[in-house]
Amino acid sequence: xxxxxxxxxxxxxxxxxxxxxxxxxxxxxxxxxxxxxxxxxxxxxxxxxxxxxxxxxxxxxxxxxxxxxxxxxxxxxxxxxxxxxxxxxxxxxxxxxxxxxxxxxxxxxxxxxxxxxxxxxxxxxxxxxxxxxxxxxxxxxxxxxxxxxxxxxxxxxxxxxxxxxxxxxxxxxxxxxxxxxxxxxxxxxxxxxxxxxxxxxxxxxxxxxxxxxxxxxxxxxxxxxxxxxxxxxxxxxxxxxxxxxxxxxxxxxxxxxxxxxxxxxxxxxxxxxxxx
Numbered sequence: 001x002x003x004x005x006x007x008x009x010x011x012x013x014x015x016x017x018x019x020x021x022x023x024x025x026x027x028x029x030x031x032x033x034x035x036x037x038x039x040x041x042x043x044x045x046x047x048x049x050x051x052x053x054x055x056x057x058x059x060x061x062x063x064x065x066x067x068x069x070x071x072x073x074x075x076x077x078x079x080x081x082x083x084x085x086x087x088x089x090x091x092x093x094x095x096x097x098x099x100x101x102x103x104x105x106x107x108x109x110x111x112x113x114x115x116x117x118x119x120x121x122x123x124x125x126x127x128x129x130x131x132x133x134x135x136x137x138x139x140x141x142x143x144x145x146x147x148x149x150x151x152x153x154x155x156x157x158x159x160x161x162x163x164x165x166x167x168x169x170x171x172x173x174x175x176x177x178x179x180x181x182x183x184x185x186x187x188x189x190x191x192x193x194x195x196x197x198x199x200x201x202x203x204x205x206x207x208x209x210x211x212x213x214x215x216x217x218x219x220x221x222x223x224x225x226x227x228x229x230x231x232x233x234x235x236x237x238x239x240x241x242x243x244x245x246x247x248x249x250x251x252x253x254x255x256x257x258x259x260x261x262x263x264x265x266x267x268x269x270x271x272x273x274x275x276x
Contacts, residue, residue, distance in 0.1 A: 001147040004028035004036040005208040005248040007228045007241045011215040012046035014055055018067045029075040031249055037080040037208045040155050040180040044085050048219030049133050058087040073106030082178020082208055083154050094135040099152050101143050112152035113137025116160055122184050140166055148173040148254050155179040158193045168201035168267055173257045175203045180210040186225025199235040202260035206230055211243050233260035
């Protein structure tokens with residue numbers, strides 16, 4: 001399956017971002033891609049909770065979701081919307097960071113809410129409290145497609161290997177890791193973490209990323225690392241998009257999954273043990 005990773009520099013304007021994503025999806029389809037993936041928070045990158053409260057919508061009313069469902073149907077492609085920031089249903093007043101798998105008929109085939117919240121102090125001047133604005137998910141998700149079984153995750157999830165082992169043991173052959181990684185942690189850990197998850201599970205890892213400095217009409221501008229990556233089931237870096245927005249195209253061979261797992265069948269070697 002020819003696959004396209006979209007690397008974006010999303011602003012805090014969902015309507016503007018939707019137009020840019022649609023254009024790239026048309027380019028991807030014209031290049032033969034049958035599956036495309038966008039990064040985390042495709043619709044809005046913002047450090048301002050009041051601005052998010054003003055421009056974000058719940059799932060049923062989200063124009064980015066409806067617009068991209070329509071685009072996927074017109075192009076006849078599978079689309080993983082890496083995530084959208086959407087309003088939750090009451091009584092939850094925090095947003096959801098939600099990934100959507102869209103089929104070629106435009107229907108939503110799977111949803112995944114990010115489980116692990118990025119609550120960290122990267123440096124004295126850079127800190128994040130994702131849980132203050134977003135409610136964590138509680139359920140791991142795998143989804144069937146004609147070209148393979150997907151295991152869904154988002155960004156900070158990559159630091160929790162037990163999630164990916166569970167996804168692989170549930171049948172996932174392709175792990176999706178849409179992200180908006182910090183430049184500091186990205187330079188230190190991004191490639192290593194992605195390669196480790198691929199090696200541990202014998203799965204393809206597809207990681208579309210946000211990149212650069214994100215325009216903001218309100219509040220502080222955020223910067224992200226970029227370097228969308230495709231990692232083979234043997235842990236090889238097949239593609240690295242660098243730091244420019246655009247498309248990365250790869251051809252996935254699912255036979256590589258069975259070969260890697262036959263060589264190192266660690267998914268079948270799980271043993272229980274007593275905690276220290």
